[in-house]
Amino acid sequence: MSGRTRLTPAAWAATLTAAGALLPLVRPVTWIFTAALVLGLVSGAGVLARRVPLARPLTVTAQAVVALLALTVAFAREQALLGVIPGPEVFAHAVELFRSGAEDVGRYAAPAPDTEGIRLMLVGGVVVIGLLVDALAVTFRRAAPAGLPLLALYSVAAGLSGGGAGHLWFLLAASGYLLLLLAESRDRLSQWGRVFGGPQRPGRRTAPASGGGPAFAPVRTGRRIGAVAMGLALAVPLVLPGLGGGLLGGAGEGAGSGDGQGG
Template sequence: MSGRARLTLAAWAATLMGAGALLPLVKPATWIFTAAFVLALVSGVGTLARRAPLARPLTVLAQLLVTVLVLTAIFAREQAVLWFLPGPQVFTHAADLFRAGAEDVGRYAIPAPDTEGIRLMLVGGVVGIGLLVDTLAVTFRRAAPAGLPLLALYSVAAGLSGGGAGWLWFLLAASGYLLLLLAEGRDRLSAWGRVFGGAQRSGRSGSAVATGGSAFAPARTGRRIGAV
């Protein structure tokens, strides 16, 4: 697996792990599978666009277009042209769903029922955050700032739950972010080429040979720092 593909997979996983804190808010939590599917499609389109290669803004635009088409097919199929092309009726229906979802959030106690409006808000929000994470971490190769939208995703869940988001969900979200940083670090490290260690004990003084153990020393150090 290439470094860019590994980074794409890490961005997808980090977003879903950050969205884990939203799971206790709605029952049943089957919306997470829809979000994972849509986000996988968006990530796949990004992968193809980057291989083309398209300019970075065009890559983001292609991903955004696919997001709109897929969400239209899922939530507004009857209002769309050919079941997936958005028109004025699609945007009107989406606005109505968002309005109904906001009312349902204020009406129901946690866990709220999985109404269509709440489902659209959850899936659309997670996919939007995932697109932003993919853009920062993969398209622009800036994984560290991608932690901000992930933090926003967790903070929304913690706020809606009244601060009752469990520490396990926090650890899951934090692990996803560290996974993303590790994938980026590994990708950057691989771009350095072969890593050479010091001279072997049996070799001549001052000679430099490639050693298998020292080649992975930076990666091991990074994992230890991330664990702490």
């Protein structure tokens, strides 16, 4: 399996794990399956375009066209030409769905019902983020900057959930991003040639690497560093002082000489 072939499912998984933080906001959660399917079609289009190969901008354009066609079939089949090709009626219908979805978001508290407008907003947003992640991590081979759209997706979910998306969703999102980084790192190491993992212990066998040598020791070290980093990210905020008092706290109770009202 080539490096980009490994990166493609890693980018797909990283987007979906970050989108998992949106699951507590809407019931039922069946919209995530629609997003996974559409995003899978977009990722598959990228694989085919890179094998042709097309230029990088054309690859992203082809993926965007596939995403538009898939969303048209999912949400505006009756308004589309032949049920697939979008026209003016499709875009008008999409605008109306977005408007109704925005009204539903303001009307309902979490978990909100899975109305068609909210579903389009969720699926469309996840697909756009997934397209950006695939373009950065796979097409342009820059996995680290791909964390920015993933962070934006998780931050929106954390903000809408009223102060946080929970430790489980954080672990899922962080694990997906680390998986993407490890897949890119393994691909970069494989381009250096055969990697030796050092002397083996007596009686211990290691899995062969793609280059024919021992398993990648740097990759194993990267996994351990990632696990420690996630553990610290969860544990450190629990012991740090909050911002509920002191300089950044509420109204003061001092008796100053000014003529203010103490607020």
